Amino acid sequence: MHDKTIAELSAALQAGEFSALELTQHLLARIEARNGDVNAFITVTPELALEAAKAADAARARGEAGPLTGIPIAHKDLFCTDGVRTSCGSKMLDNFISPYDATVVERLKVAGTVMLGKTNMDEFAMGSSNETSYYGPAKNPWDPQRVPGGSSGGSAAAVAARLVPGVTGSDTGGSIRQPAALCGISGLKPTYGRVSRYGMVAFASSLDQGGPMARNAEDLALLLNAMAGFDPKDSTCIDRPVPDYTARLAASIKGLKIGLPKEYFSEGLDADVAKVIDAAIEEFRRLGAEFKEVSLPNVKLSVPAYYVIAPAEASSNLSRYDGVRFGYRCENPRDLEDMYKRSRGEGFGAEVKRRILVGTYALSAGYYDAYYRKAQQVRRLIREDFVKAFAEVDMLLGPTTPDVAFRLGEMVDDPVRMYLTDVYTIAVNLAGLPAMSIPAGFAKGMPVGLQLIGRDFDEARLLNAAHKYQQVTDWHNACPPGFE
């Protein structure tokens, strides 16, 4: 059962081949047996899962089943789950039992999904390797010596290792797409404002966006159908109708105009990864797509601008962790200031502290214009580059990452080098655009991700292109050895 996609499981449940309870029991046993190999889960919730599975079977018996009824999923551990710990990968929230559900969690619950647990992640979603997690790094199922990517590393590893068919992730600078690429699965970062951020622990509020991760585009469409939509509880959520993302999956892409940003194929791109992307371009050409070179001249400034905006917003968002109302409080504080400082100093890990310090500095008196205002101006230039490109083409295509998964520990001492691994994903967050990563082959024995970037709210077109590609290729079905 664990080798099936969500669409396949949905059909099998409907046909009565097995029940949601049997499926849930099977996957819980598999997590029990195999999670130790990849450390993908921080918390497993067997009692809640069995209860939800029984409810799903009962709903089906009453004739009330939808496409996601009885489908097991897991949530990245930054989505609040009522009555279940939401740690955000941090000691700070190790004892935090959410008193409510995130909107995404609630919507997927209403759709009938069965939550198996909460997945590992970089602390407060700050990282590209899952190594900053308080609970130890998740590992790449393709090679446990290598990182699964981050920050949604546990989510990606869980799907790749066939522990769960679909998961939620969040993407602030590439945190859905990069781990999806490194683990050989599919992941979609929706347009900013498409999916509610309510109950998703905030990192950088103008960049954060939740989205689905699964084996293929069809499954992403099924999950996004449930996740997307207006939510009055998120003041930046956009009020706009949600299409059925599965409706256009099979449409022809003949005549689709795809842009190749030349900056995504220049120095820094690994030669073996480039070959895989070139082969994917040929595949899209055979499907009838037309290619054109475009330029995004300011995209090279996206990593610098991001490392002002994201830390600045993070330093503000994370000021709420003060040891007063929830989360970690230090032992025997001398006074209030000591309590603030030590609770935060002891509760946060090194990378989170670095970013709080950078953000505090960038927002401090005398430096605001030079850093934060400048970064927001650069941000507009980056978005304008994309807008210009989309006047000529329907979507953009390129690699998701410059290289395949790196080794655990390889970059932990060099934060700037680690930041630069997100060079192809970060611009999309600054511009607010939807983008996805899908498996396109292998280099050096490790998966390579292909990135598709769309116009605002053009998720359906991205999913269509990805699905057509997956109909004629088999990379998304490749399973890490030992996890069959």
Add this chain to the structure above:
Amino acid sequence: MSLGPAEVKNIAHLARLAIDEDLIPEYAKNLSGILALVEQMNAVDTEGVEPMAHPMDATQRLRPDVVTETNQRERFQRIAPATEAGLYLVPRVIE
């Protein structure tokens, strides 16, 4: 812009963040590296460019001023480090 130990200490104080004394040189080095990366932005002229806070330039939505939340004090205080009689307890601030 390169940061020294004294500046790191000051920023850490502004952020109310305790940092081990012996780790300060390492933070200074890493933060200086990040600032050097960030300053690549200066290569582009942004004179007259309107700063962008929201990708779609959306403005904050207003809602009717009506009560929508019910009081859930006990529920929320169950996860607090220390409470008494419905109040959050912190170290004494007034002698």
